[in-house]
Amino acid sequence: AQSVTQPDIHITVSEGASLELRCNYSYGATPYLFWYVQSPGQGLQLLLKYFSGDTLVQGIKGFEAEFKRSQSSFNLRKPSVHWSDAAEYFCAVGPNSGGYQKVTFGIGTKLQVIP
């Protein structure tokens, strides 16, 4: 069965600093990978997704993520964090196959941005 690990429950960064949120997955083949964001009091929104092709994917709000098959990782990055990026971030994995296609979420990483 697929699974997702987000090892950092809570991260604090200074505004303007770079950010990397870690995500590791377990799946027998190349999966579909997603990052979602939930801002305070807001619903969940898709940031970016990887299905195939270029392993570096660009998303909204200046975020990017890189799929590394050898490390079973899909880390989220942003070169310069803004105060509005404070939110909870969820990594998710889904099977790259037909039939049963349930997506599994990680437990989330809460990002705090300090001045």
Added chain:
Amino acid sequence: GAGVSQSPSNKVTEKGKDVELRCDPISGHTALYWYRQSLGQGLEFLIYFQGNSAPDKSGLPSDRFSAERTGGSVSTLTIQRTQQEDSAVYLCASSFLQEQYFGPGTRLTVT
């Protein structure tokens, strides 16, 4: 276009009462999920519907919880004999090509 809608947006109920939460997915989305999010917690998977297949109920926390999806569209999550620990935000998401579109959630408070 219209997104995923959920009703009611807020529900306050007394312990022991039954509640029904409704989700209207995006038209044409074959998959639908229910999640629970307790205060300060991540997403807790409850149930997954995909097309005409039998739903994956592996996340339902007890037999007080049930859900159905009629005609491959609207879904209802029912909680019987509510308990205080059921207080949470219940999120619905419909899915196309595994990308999930979330509704705004129903905030359930059990008093």
